Amino acid sequence: MDIERLANDSGMLVVLDGRIGRVEYKSVYGSFQALQRFADNLLQSISSETSDDRADRPLHRDY
Template sequence: MNILKLAGDAGMLVVLDARIGCTEYRSVHGTLDAFQRFVQALESALTNADKPDGPECRRDLCAESSSS
């Protein structure tokens, strides 16, 4: 699960502030409504992860690097 994608899909703006070496620093901006949509999407994703068909752990709950 890519939380940056969840934030963007909820209508929030995800900004790359800096890249130092391999580390990226990002900030997320948006309205309270967009934040509420993000929280609902995150809750839904975590609920789906708890089902037997989903992943067994949640350590993939992180921002995936966009650098390739």
């Protein structure tokens, strides 16, 4: 899951504040509505990942 992409897709602005070595420091800005869209998109992403995981597993086990 690319959380930065989720933020951008939700209408939030992701700003690179600085870089020290290989570590990047970023800030995220946006409206309350953008934050709500981000939360909705995050829940949807988690839900789809969970259902994908369930589809990969057998429905029952034979012991």
